[in-house]
Structures are given as C-alpha cells and as structure tokens.
Amino acid sequence: MDQEAQAKYGPWALITGATSGIGRELARQLASNHIHIVAVGRRHAHLDELATELKTEFGVTVLPVPADLRVPEAIQTIVSSTEGLDIGLVILNAGAELTGSFVHTDETAHLQLVQLNAVAPMQLAQYYGRRLAARGRGGLMFVSSLFAYQGVPYVAHYAATKAYLLSLGEALHVELKPYGVDVLVLSPGLTNTEMTANMDIDFSKLPLIPQQPQQVAAVGLQALGKKATVVSGLLNKVMAWENRLLPRATPVSLLGFLIKRALKRGACPEGKVA
Secondary structure: OOHHHHHHHOOEEEEEOOOOHHHHHHHHHHHOOOOEEEEEEOOHHHHHHHHHHHHHHHOOOEEEEEOOOOOOOHHHHHHHHOOOOOEEEEEEOOOEEOOOOOOOOOHHHHHHHHHHHHHHHHHHHHHHHHHHHHHOOEEEEEEOOHHHHOOOOOOHHHHHHHHHHHHHHHHHHHHHHHHOEEEEEEEOOOEOOHHHHOOOEOHHHOOOOOEOHHHHHHHHHHHOOOOOEEEOOHHHHHHHHHHHOOOOHHHHHHHHHHHHHHEOOOOOOOOEEO
C-alpha cells in the first residue's frame, strides 16, 4: 500500500470479525502499513491478544471493541466507541453460516443470521458511509462469498445474505464514487478459517481449492479502489461467472447435488459464528 493509499484509507481502519480468519489477516496487513485498527469482535480475550500482537509487531494503536453483531444494540456500541476517530476504511467482515435444511432450522438461528450477515453491515455501511462521504475520501469493503453468486441449497440462507451484500456493495460503488469513497465487495471461496473448519460439510468432496486468509486479504486490499467486486482465486472466478454462460438453474442444481453429498452424517442445522 503506497503513501497515497495510506493517506486515503488511514489513519484508522475499522474491521468487524477481526479476531480470526480473513478479518484478522486484514488487520495484520493494514497494520503493517502503519494504519491503526479498530478491532470489533465477540471474544474479549481474542481482541486483547490481537491488540497486543499488532502493537508489538507493527507499533500501531489498536482499539478493541467487544460487540456481538447478532444483537442490534451492538451498532451503538461501535458508533460510540469510534466517535472521535478519523476512520478512513471500514471493512464489514463478520459473518456466520447455517448448514442444513432451511425449513428444519430454528427460526431464531435464521433471525440471528440475517441480523449479523445483512442488517448489521447495512447499518454500519450507512453510518460510516455517510462519514466517509463527508470526509471526501476513504474506503468501504464488504466481505461476501463465492456462494453469493447463485442460490446454494443446504446453505440457502447464508448464500442469500451474502448475495444481499454483493448487490448492496455493487450499488454503493457507484453511489459513493463521486464523494471520493471506494467501495469493494470481496467474495472469497473456500478459505481455511475457523468457520469453514466447523461447518458440517466435507469440503474434500467438493471441487473447491482452499485458500489461506493471507491470500484472500491481499486480494481484497489490492483490488480496493480499482474494482467494484473481486473474487479470490482463479477457479473461484470461473465458478462465480459461469452464471453468465449457463442457465441460472444449472449451477444451483449442481451445487445442491454436490453439497447434499458432502454433508456430514448427523449434521445439525445450527449456525456457527465467525
């Protein structure tokens, strides 16, 4: 990241879901470019560990903000904690999955999923998007998913919430450009994170090549300011854009067959938060 980008996206970056996986790696890569971090996450101990790590290794300031985005009140906690900071980059990374039958999953789990994956990012994007527009420069990144590009049976609601982020981010890329604000939707494929490790799917039975969080984070930061959307990984790009060549129902049916075959025996439909 060059000095011009640091000036545009610094001095502070806010990252939700910052304590593990892609969010943690985004925090590390930004900190290595001397950008201070507001780290949002549920787990206090992990937030403190990340803060110590980034301060020690990169000499940046880290503000840990414990907040559970499944709870609506978390938005105000984040807003209040960052009121006096000059935030130039907001990365909406926190998310959860639900694997299994849509109709047999508890309604409360569905409501928590949509709150975390769609409602909270929308609220934060509106609040910080307004601040960035008034600032006249900055960046906003949504972390979506390869599954956002079509319906995905047995991960139906997760895919639908990620499709919401993809659509919202594409539109905001156009709306906020005149204000000097770069908007990007980063859509990872299979990535070696806590969330995927805990999913009730045997990914070895799917035609997916796992990536590391470091790779995905680097792709996102490199694309910021250059594209509206980016899919990490060549095979993932092919899968994301095949809908333009095939009838939309074809990849949906194929994914349904593949994922049903890959579901672990005794898989339960409970969500696991990243």
